[in-house]
Amino acid sequence: NAGVTQTPKFRILKIGQSMTLQCTQDMNHNYMYWYRQDPGMGLKLIYYSVGAGITDKGEVPNGYNVSRSTTEDFPLRLELAAPSQTSVYFCASSKGGTSSPLHFGNGTRLTVT
């Protein structure tokens, strides 16, 4: 069972470069989320989606973009990378509905220098 798969696992970017973090899930979940995790700060929601074609901003959306063209995939785009975007990024999915838990991928560690 693959669950939620994120690629790449690690990436180093120079300031101003762009990249896409990939996330795919094989559980047919409607809801998908992107979080960033910084030391001592907990998980902060960047964007989420309740289904294909629908996306919404979370707590910290600035500097990021998302799209949801299929149920399975929810890529996160970083334009003009900045050092403040150095973090570990987690993608998660859930069935949605009453109290369905999140299922997480193993993260992408991104460093912007």
Added chain:
Amino acid sequence: EDQVTQSPEALRLQEGESSSLNCSYTVSGLRGLFWYRQDPGKGPEFLFTLYSAGEEKEKERLKATITKKESFLHITAPKPEDSATYLCAVQANTGNQFYFGTGTSLTVIP
């Protein structure tokens, strides 16, 4: 504003020494409170969902309880393999977002 606060930040226990982790929450109508375990370099792994005050869930050496303002994760006779960061999250009735605490880093010493 929905908020989650976890304490302590870090906890060191001797193997077999039972203890509890705290999660205090403020939410405008609780849809669910979730406990996760996170190992270094991995994503959080789901442990429990609690829905309302008085509910309890158990799994091996872990038991989660909840009141109207806080939840506890009780660890009975822990083993070194229980060492991890434990995260608490809440989901409100009003939306689809989950709000996470900063976690408790648990180290169990043999």
